[in-house]
Amino acid sequence: MRVLHIVTGLASGGAERQLQLLLRHLPAHQHCEVLALTNPGAVADALRAEGVTVHHLGMRGNRDLGALPGLARQVRAGRYDLVHTHLYRAGLYGRLAARLAGVRTVVATEHSLHPGVIEGRPVTRGVKGLYLAAERLGTTTVAVSRQVAQTLHAWGVPPARVELIPNGVDAARYRRPPADRAATRARVRAELGLPPGGRVIGGIGRLVPGKRFHVLLEALAGLDGASRLVLVGEGPERSALERRAAALGVRDRLVLTGERDDVPDLLTALDVLAAPSTEETFGLGVLEGLAAGLPVRHSACPALDELPPGAAPQARRIPSEAAAYTAALRELRHLDDHCPDPLPRPPAVGHYDIVRVAADLGALYDRLVRP
Template sequence: MSITILHTESSPGWGGQENRILNECIGLKKLGAKVFILCQPESGLARKAQDAGIEVFTHPMRKSYDIKSIYYTARLICKLNINVVNTHSGKDTYIAGFAGKLSKKHPLIVRTRHLALPITSTFSYKYLSDIIVTVSEYVRNYLISRGIKPEKVFTVPTGIDIERFNPDKVEASLREELGLSKSTPLIGTVAVLRKKKGHHILLEAIPEVLREIPEAIFVFVGDGPQRKNIEEKIKQYGLSKKVIMLGHRNDIPQILNSIDLFVLPTLQEALGTSFLEAMAIGKPVIGSDVDGVREVIDHGVNGYLVPPDNHHLLASAIIKILKNQELAYQMGQEGRKKVENKYTLKHMCENMLNLYLEKINKNL
């Protein structure tokens, strides 16, 4: 059967959540679905989706019980003959959830939970959503522990564009840009500069790494509220020549293909898309033994899991991989294999479409 899907997003910013929404829409459209997005005016998602050829509707979503937004969304559901409404954030889940329940179309209401953060209320999950999709088993188990029925919650991990992160097709251009030789050990991390991402832990580990491997260089990719604090710590630890802040970059595949090792000692992570991107391009990875990261990193196979907030063990893991090129290569190969087998955009979009169709047919 043909299927028409409306994705809603009340967050005006741009990040991993919005990137997944866009990739889902593009992939579902390729699979034959009609796909629309409803989001805030002037949102990052609106601009990028329009550029990608997805039809976008915008309307202010000021609060969860925004009567005008609920009425607008209900009319849009009928006008577009929507079969599935997939919500993604708090406000739009209430708005689109109520709109769907009030609409004569009675579409399937799907709530995607992208984050590992605790939820403050279960109301929208229990009463406004027909099913819930989580990006990892960790998030699924958490929702079940909060009283959501297990048969209502499904895991569909975020997928990676394995062609965009194909090591055989991506230029490794960062070393030349930085004036580094091929033999210089280069360690990278890609993440928004927030406290929970653990950049401060990595900074504490770097002096220990440099005592063993003094020629090593670290690059931090990303921007965010912790930038000033991180820059101050770099100066405080005397690492200005060893840690390079690259800021926001659009050439992530090229950067990842240039490094020897990806490290992110995050303290909270629903899944860890940045690990998957590094794995897809064939790099070994090191992450904290928390949340959904455990599902991505197989300890000793495609990388290492270290206890959270332990810079000594983090430094030891970095040194171990940098000193064993054969181990690093094998871990990189295993990482690429895991992404190909489970975490591709194709897997994600096909699994989402099959889930939609299964639930719609069951309700017919």
């Protein structure tokens, strides 16, 4: 089976990284290629290094309608059995191009949809209308959580056209023998300039307003001077966070790593993962923290909300307020003398293991393409 994944861009974002993980674990008989409409960044380089063919369309913007004929020609030339789109712009152009090229099976994954927000932007009447028009050109829309599926249903997408397949976490990458984990922890702390002792709080995600990382800066100001905050990711809010940290007097206690490919290594340096975002459609960072054996304090995680209460005893939901995070982090007193041994891996991590998720997606492909 020949499959083409069309994605808006391939910079380091959650949807792009998720696509990279899926391609590693999809069944061998499903040969996959990737086409980026624009911005073939770090994930494109990583995919090519792993042997995946990556095409670049070179679109100049959301309204570059002149790119559509070229996209349709490229889809037709590849003789694909299935086209799978990711993110809003790719969903619009990709589904239409697939139909123009004669591809009968078109899947789209909805990665980031809230009732009034899509991919961090407000949903206008025009945006919603275009989305629904494009959705009708597809075969199936994959929702990464029940919350996303419910929003699609509320928009009028028939339940029969929606398939629930969650995001996944590469659980195997976070399993470390105790000696290896201790050595990695010491190395990473030295690299980041973190004290060998002292409390290290971490956050994972793009530096955008929706992640609410300013809440963690304000919480850090209420903790002792030995505490540090490490934010793993990059984005347009970086300068604003640095200015806010300086105003709070904690700039020397904030570490911004930028985009990194070694997130499992970085998590060994942390004592707790904190996620104050209130606009998550899944909560992958929370799952990564749990896979690394960390206690987690979060404000929104649909992935955990959809599981039984005992699926992640190390995680606790708290309000997205500085006072709540300060209090919650102070309660973790054992972190002052935290040993590098991880907490037991909770059932939630196994439930969302990428191996299982990729198998479910591969089975969907087979079911849809089968005559």
